[in-house]
Amino acid sequence: MTYLIGLLSVVFLVLAIMIVNKSMALSKGIQKDSESEVPVDGANNLNAVGMVLFLVLGSIGAAWSFLHSQPDFLPVAASEHGLITDRMFWISMGIITFAFFVTNALLFIFAFRYRWKKNNVAVFYPVNHKLELIWTVIPAIVMAVLVFTGWRTWRDITSKAPENAVVIEVTGHQFGWYVRYSGNDDSKLGNYNYKLIDDTNNIGIDYTDQNSFDDFTANEMHIPKGVPVLLKIHAQDVLHSVYLPYQRVKMDAVPGMPTKFWFVANKSTEEMRYELGKADFNYKLNCTEICGRGHFGMAITVFVDEPEDYAAWCKQQKPFLTQNPTYLAKVPENLKAKAGKYIEAAAPADSSTAETEAAPVAGTSSALR
Amino acid sequence: MATAELHAHDAHAHAHDEHEHHELGFIQKYVFSEDHKTIAKQYLITGIIWAFFGGGLSILFRLQLGFPDMNLEWLRPLLGGWIDESGKLDKEFYLALVTMHGTIMVFFVLTAGLSGTFSNYLIPLQIGARDMASGFINMLSFWFFALASVIMFSSLFIETGPASGGWVIYPPLSALPQAMPGSGLGMTLWLTSMAFFIVSQLMGGINYICTIINLRTRGMSFTKLPLTIWSFFFTAILGLLSFPVLLSAALLLIFDRSFGTSFYLSEIYIQGEALPNMGGSPILYQHLFWFLGHPEVYIVLLPALGITSEIIATNARKPIFGYRAMIGSMMGITLLAFIVWAHHMFITGMNPFLGSVFMFLTLIIAVPSAVKAFNYITTLWKGNIIFTPAMLFSIGLVSLFISGGLTGIILGNSALDINLHDTYFVVAHFHLVMGAASFFGLMAGVYHWFPKMFGKTMNRTMGYIHFWCTFVGVYCVFFPMHYIGIAGFPRRYYSFTALANDAQNSFTDLNMFISIAAILTFSSQLLFALNFFYSIFKGKRATQNPWNSNTLEWTAPIELGHGNWEGEIPAVYRWPYDYSKPGSASDFIPQNVPFSATPESNLPEENEEIAKEKEIEGLLETQNGVYNH
Numbered sequence: 001m002t003y004l005i006g007l008l009s010v011v012f013l014v015l016a017i018m019i020v021n022k023s024m025a026l027s028k029g030i031q032k033d034s035e036s037e038v039p040v041d042g043a044n045n046l047n048a049v050g051m052v053l054f055l056v057l058g059s060i061g062a063a064w065s066f067l068h069s070q071p072d073f074l075p076v077a078a079s080e081h082g083l084i085t086d087r088m089f090w091i092s093m094g095i096i097t098f099a100f101f102v103t104n105a106l107l108f109i110f111a112f113r114y115r116w117k118k119n120n121v122a123v124f125y126p127v128n129h130k131l132e133l134i135w136t137v138i139p140a141i142v143m144a145v146l147v148f149t150g151w152r153t154w155r156d157i158t159s160k161a162p163e164n165a166v167v168i169e170v171t172g173h174q175f176g177w178y179v180r181y182s183g184n185d186d187s188k189l190g191n192y193n194y195k196l197i198d199d200t201n202n203i204g205i206d207y208t209d210q211n212s213f214d215d216f217t218a219n220e221m222h223i224p225k226g227v228p229v230l231l232k233i234h235a236q237d238v239l240h241s242v243y244l245p246y247q248r249v250k251m252d253a254v255p256g257m258p259t260k261f262w263f264v265a266n267k268s269t270e271e272m273r274y275e276l277g278k279a280d281f282n283y284k285l286n287c288t289e290i291c292g293r294g295h296f297g298m299a300i301t302v303f304v305d306e307p308e309d310y311a312a313w314c315k316q317q318k319p320f321l322t323q324n325p326t327y328l329a330k331v332p333e334n335l336k337a338k339a340g341k342y343i344e345a346a347a348p349a350d351s352s353t354a355e356t357e358a359a360p361v362a363g364t365s366s367a368l369r
Numbered sequence: 370m371a372t373a374e375l376h377a378h379d380a381h382a383h384a385h386d387e388h389e390h391h392e393l394g395f396i397q398k399y400v401f402s403e404d405h406k407t408i409a410k411q412y413l414i415t416g417i418i419w420a421f422f423g424g425g426l427s428i429l430f431r432l433q434l435g436f437p438d439m440n441l442e443w444l445r446p447l448l449g450g451w452i453d454e455s456g457k458l459d460k461e462f463y464l465a466l467v468t469m470h471g472t473i474m475v476f477f478v479l480t481a482g483l484s485g486t487f488s489n490y491l492i493p494l495q496i497g498a499r500d501m502a503s504g505f506i507n508m509l510s511f512w513f514f515a516l517a518s519v520i521m522f523s524s525l526f527i528e529t530g531p532a533s534g535g536w537v538i539y540p541p542l543s544a545l546p547q548a549m550p551g552s553g554l555g556m557t558l559w560l561t562s563m564a565f566f567i568v569s570q571l572m573g574g575i576n577y578i579c580t581i582i583n584l585r586t587r588g589m590s591f592t593k594l595p596l597t598i599w600s601f602f603f604t605a606i607l608g609l610l611s612f613p614v615l616l617s618a619a620l621l622l623i624f625d626r627s628f629g630t631s632f633y634l635s636e637i638y639i640q641g642e643a644l645p646n647m648g649g650s651p652i653l654y655q656h657l658f659w660f661l662g663h664p665e666v667y668i669v670l671l672p673a674l675g676i677t678s679e680i681i682a683t684n685a686r687k688p689i690f691g692y693r694a695m696i697g698s699m700m701g702i703t704l705l706a707f708i709v710w711a712h713h714m715f716i717t718g719m720n721p722f723l724g725s726v727f728m729f730l731t732l733i734i735a736v737p738s739a740v741k742a743f744n745y746i747t748t749l750w751k752g753n754i755i756f757t758p759a760m761l762f763s764i765g766l767v768s769l770f771i772s773g774g775l776t777g778i779i780l781g782n783s784a785l786d787i788n789l790h791d792t793y794f795v796v797a798h799f800h801l802v803m804g805a806a807s808f809f810g811l812m813a814g815v816y817h818w819f820p821k822m823f824g825k826t827m828n829r830t831m832g833y834i835h836f837w838c839t840f841v842g843v844y845c846v847f848f849p850m851h852y853i854g855i856a857g858f859p860r861r862y863y864s865f866t867a868l869a870n871d872a873q874n875s876f877t878d879l880n881m882f883i884s885i886a887a888i889l890t891f892s893s894q895l896l897f898a899l900n901f902f903y904s905i906f907k908g909k910r911a912t913q914n915p916w917n918s919n920t921l922e923w924t925a926p927i928e929l930g931h932g933n934w935e936g937e938i939p940a941v942y943r944w945p946y947d948y949s950k951p952g953s954a955s956d957f958i959p960q961n962v963p964f965s966a967t968p969e970s971n972l973p974e975e976n977e978e979i980a981k982e983k984e985i986e987g988l989l990e991t992q993n994g995v996y997n998h
């Protein structure tokens with residue numbers, strides 16, 4: 001509503017300027033003929049005043065709207081690299097806001113100050129190399145500093161993931177995300193192949209690779225807090241983009257070209273709930289590359305758990321093979337014995353599958369406590 | 370007085386008029402015309418029509434974003450099935466609107482409408498040529514554009530809808546008809562239209578370059594060219610080198626779509642089917658696309674900056690500050706424009722090392738851009754500023770260029786781009802710096818050269834109102850949009866329901882505000898249209914040089930015939946920015962006034978130029994020879 005009032009006042013201001021403008025033009029209309037050589041009309045001073053008015057009101061509007069919107073910005077980053085980029089963002093914002101106000105102020109004040117006056121003569125001032133040098137070098141230095149700091153941060157963020165990183169595979173498809181974990185036994189993701197995709201094995205897990213046997217999938221994402229997490233990102237059909245706004249993580253998912261992004265989440269879901277004062281808050285993983293009709297709704301819930309909660313959650317998860325024993329048929333003969341373990345382990349507990357299947361769905365970090 | 374002498378000179382020149390004035394038929398005069406002035410007007414009017422369409426589409430999706438609960442049933446007579454049963458905009462049509470708005474605005478309005486209009490109109494008139502190097506190719510250029518326009522326009526009316534994959538049409542989304550309906554016939558038409566559009570741009574660009582190099586009047590050396598011409602020159606070079614790359618990207622996409630190749634496709638499983646395509650790379654398309662896509666930003670912006678330089682100098686009654694620095698910075702921007710494309714791709718999975726390189730190159734562009742901004746501001750300093758509508762739009766352009774350009778420093782930083790990429794921050798950034806700024810350049814140019822184009826004047830008061838509504842409106846629309854971006858709202862979202870923390874409930878006021886501001890800004894353009902079309906027919910008759918400007922076009926008659934000047938083309942002796950020269954009685958000395966006629970205001974080095982005037986006059990024979998084939 002406040003915005004509407006703001007808008008209306010702007011509209012009325014413009015209307016007021018228009019009316020004064022018109023009347024001035026009419027009153028000066030009589031004198032205009034003697035000045036026919038110079039293309040100036042009675043509105044010249046008003047337009048000049050408009051420049052300053054725009055500067056003043058615009059600056060107030062910019063400052064006010066910023067303060068008004070600030071509570072709705074993303075909260076402090078919930079990842080280690082995010083804290084660094086956030087700080088860099090606000091420092092850069094400070095620099096450009098300074099430049100924004102100074103240059104715009106000069107522009108509008110000069111426009112007002114040097115408006116046309118009869119008998120005034122403009123200064124013939126075609127060049128000043130010293131001035132030009134100054135305003136070439138100063139931006140160049142500022143840019144050099146920004147580039148250097150930005151490059152160092154970028155290099156760190158995109159460096160190779162640490163050895164101990166928890167590997168999680170995210171696969172984008174129209175319109176959702178599949179998440180696969182490397183399992184509780186070998187912590188290695190098995191291969192996948194898009195040609196193996198079917199209605200059940202919708203990631204295309206390759207069961208000729210023994211690393212696949214203990215991999216489990218989920219329709220939500222759990223990540224441990226304070227531990228490096230490496231996202232291995234795929235897309236099945238068209239481009240998608242993994243976006244974790246609160247963790248400042250973004251990386252495209254490209255069909256045929258695996259991508260990756262590693263980061264350390266440093267605020268659990270619980271902590272963020274506490275910080276925001278919202279008991280039902282959940283992190284989301286959204287899509288930021290246009291992918292079709294359902295693009296805007298392509299999201300899954302993300303839980304950042306304390307490491308021990310995460311470990312407990314993982315323990316509860318049953319490998320995909322356990323839940324879908326028919327895929328044992330895809331396992332080559334020499335590995336059948338190894339894969340069989342995952343089937344046999346589940347066989348006696350057949351009655352409990354309902355329970356284990358329910359677990360991931362209800363498995364919020366709070367539920368684990 | 371120098372000007373008085375000039376007029377006498379013109380009158381004398383009439384005697385030399387040897388041009389046969391055979392009347393052209395209607396079709397040759399107004400439809401398939403080879404006259405650069407008519408072609409320019411054709412571009413302009415087509416561009417204005419497109420601008421209303423492109424703008425209108427944005428109003429439709431702003432309704433969805435600003436008033437997500439509004440019942441749009443009343444639009445059914447216009448949109449038919451694109452309004453779903455619940456009275457909301459269809460989700461795919463929303464994407465189609467976004468896509469077509471981008472395509473139309475970037476290519477059909479700001480490339481063809483801006484550069485097509487003013488390059489065509491001003492190059493021959495400002496360099497002193499009778500027409501373009503090839504009038505026929507120039508005519509073809511417009512008609513290829515018209516053909517592209519018709520095809521693009523027709524794609525709005527097909528059952529499966531127009532292209533909907535974003536104006537960048539990234540494959541595989543754009544390559545696979547099963548991915549979205551817009552990728553069917555709509556995309557085929559989009560690609561066909563763009564292929565013709567590129568052909569049109571290439572023919573135009575070749576003409577601009579040839580004309581500027583070959584047909585300058587005697588005495589018009591490169592260092593005496595108005596900055597408008599320099600900007601059109603660089604724009605044409607950019608277009609000539611980068612549009613073919615877009616054509617190749619489009620051709621490969623056409624092959625992937627229709628002939629089973631796999632340039633961009635690999636390992637795709639869609640709609641329950643694994644496609645056979647292997648080995649292609651969607652990233653390849655992005656590289657090819659942005660190799661045009663980024664220069665395109667400057668193709669759109671540079672002409673606007675050139676137009677602004679001319680208008681600001683004229684109306685501040687001061688020489689443009691740092692003429693050579695302005696050329697140098699435009700040259701720098703032109704060169705850098707070719708080697709920064711991958712800053713659009715920091716998070717596509719491209720090698721991070723490449724990201725570092727492109728970040729470095731990208732931020733260098735800030736330097737020439739800053740030089741330009743400071744030079745504009747210094748040109749205003751101690752001027753005697755006349756606020757014509759054109760001048761207002763030019764000052765507005767500088768403000769928008771600064772405000773939008775500054776956020777580029779943040780987005781060009783790959784580490785910061787991670788969070789901001791594909792959010793509203795980007796949308797706000799490029800709409801200010803490239804959309805609104807270029808649009809302001811277009812408007813400034815129309816107001817400034819309207820008297821030359823149509824021999825009539827536009828109503829100035831309406832021009833002022835148009836400016837203030839547009840200027841305030843544009844800032845109201847795009848300034849607050851940055852906030853939505855900082856809050857992490859992705860672009861091309863139909864609604865924000867899937868964001869964490871119930872984000873769809875924040876910024877509802879702001880989104881509504883933006884939509885209302887957009888509607889008002891758009892509506893105020895009707896004022897311009899009214900003024901424009903009314904003045905063409907009923908405007909007050911213009912004087913020959915209404916803004917007391919120095920450049921050559923104002924020495925041509927008010928009613929411009931074919932060949933532009935009756936009698937000899939004027940020679941050029943000085944640069945175009947001799948405004949308020951100390952010693953001179955008049956506050957402007959046109960380019961065709963020799964230094965020997967202005968001993969009172971000549972600088973010491975200019976007195977030496979007097980000796981060269983004979984030499985320049987001696988070139989008349991050669992120059993006439995060019996036209997006597």
